[in-house]
Amino acid sequence: MVIFGAVVVSAQEGGGAGLTIGFSQVGSESAWRTSFTQAVIAEAEARGINLLFSDGQQRQENQIAALRSFIAQGVDAIILAPVVETGWDEVLQEAADNQIPVVIVDRNVTADESLYITRVSSDFVHEGRLAAAWLVQATAGQCDIVELQGTVGSSAALDRQQGFNEVIALFPNMQIVQSQSGDFTRTNGKEVMESFLNAVDPSTICAVWSHNDDMLIGAIEAMKEAGIDPGQDILTISVDAIPDIFQAMVDGDANATVELSPNMGGPAFDAIVSYLAGEELPRWIPVAGGIYFPDTAAEELAARSGS
Numbered sequence: 185m186v187i188f189g190a191v192v193v194s195a196q197e198g199g200g201a202g203l204t205i206g207f208s209q210v211g212s213e214s215a216w217r218t219s220f221t222q223a224v225i226a227e228a229e230a231r232g233i234n235l236l237f238s239d240g241q242q243r244q245e246n247q248i249a250a251l252r253s254f255i256a257q258g259v260d261a262i263i264l265a266p267v268v269e270t271g272w273d274e275v276l277q278e279a280a281d282n283q284i285p286v287v288i289v290d291r292n293v294t295a296d297e298s299l300y301i302t303r304v305s306s307d308f309v310h311e312g313r314l315a316a317a318w319l320v321q322a323t324a325g326q327c328d329i330v331e332l333q334g335t336v337g338s339s340a341a342l343d344r345q346q347g348f349n350e351v352i353a354l355f356p357n358m359q360i361v362q363s364q365s366g367d368f369t370r371t372n373g374k375e376v377m378e379s380f381l382n383a384v385d386p387s388t389i390c391a392v393w394s395h396n397d398d399m400l401i402g403a404i405e406a407m408k409e410a411g412i413d414p415g416q417d418i419l420t421i422s423v424d425a426i427p428d429i430f431q432a433m434v435d436g437d438a439n440a441t442v443e444l445s446p447n448m449g450g451p452a453f454d455a456i457v458s459y460l461a462g463e464e465l466p467r468w469i470p471v472a473g474g475i476y477f478p479d480t481a482a483e484e485l486a487a488r489s490g491s
């Protein structure tokens with residue numbers, strides 16, 4: 185128990201003690217995803233929530249099976265972090281038929297809004313716009329860009345791409361010259377970057393726009409192996425703000441990252457508690473993030489890695 189001034193706060197502050205909540209997670213494809221999982225588990229423990237965790241290993245069928253298992257066990261609520269946008273209608277209807285509230289976290293679904301109680305997430309379109317706005321000012325609106333896309337069919341990839349493209353469309357000398365999915369993983373980011381470097385003359389590439397930091401870390405490796413100085417010869421912009429990207433900035437290998445907060449467990453649990461208490465919820469509970477550059481990278485690295 186902690187005492188703040190006159191207010192007594194128990195370990196279960198925030199509510200939900202005694203609830204059983206199923207959490208279907210995408211997988212562990214990125215460092216961001218792992219810290220998001222850890223944050224949800226820690227928040228559940230602090231609140232005394234019995235969390236049933238399922239790792240979908242990036243496969244929608246695993247996530248649908250997990251949801252059906254949660255429904256069969258009669259959980260009080262479900263938190264779904266969906267791998268892709270489409271294909272959830274049937275299983276969400278099954279949860280609704282069993283009066284089990286579902287909160288969507290992080291990526292979006294195309295299912296009817298009546299099938300879930302709210303969504304806790306960042307604004308992916310805004311992240312894409314922010315990334316492009318930085319690149320516009322860094323290059324005076326002249327840049328041939330290679331793009332590492334996230335998982336095909338995921339709202340994180342679709343919306344970041346939409347936001348980025350909206351902004352660069354305003355600048356006639358900015359264009360995407362190569363674009364392919366690296367599935368949000370380091371290994372694929374490296375392989376796809378290698379293929380870009382073979383497909384076009386590397387000296388004509390001005391920047392790499394990566395839908396997450398992990399793919400960019402892989403791309404940085406590929407550039408170094410090809411004798412290119414990342415962050416100098418080719419500018420970089422990515423999303424997540426994980427400790428490794430701050431290390432890359434400290435090393436002079438990366439230029440900017442748009443933050444995606446992994447702290448969505450608290451708002452998701454709060455939403456469930458409010459819903460079960462009969463309160464009305466907004467359709468969307470936004471999670472904010474900033475944009476970071478090398479000037480504060482050492483500080484951010486120390487703060488985020490606890491070193």
Ligand code: AHR
Pocket residue numbers: 213214215216217290291340368395396397398423424444
């Ligand atoms: O859905 C959010 C994205 O998923 C993160 O940006 C990426 O790292 C993760 O895999």
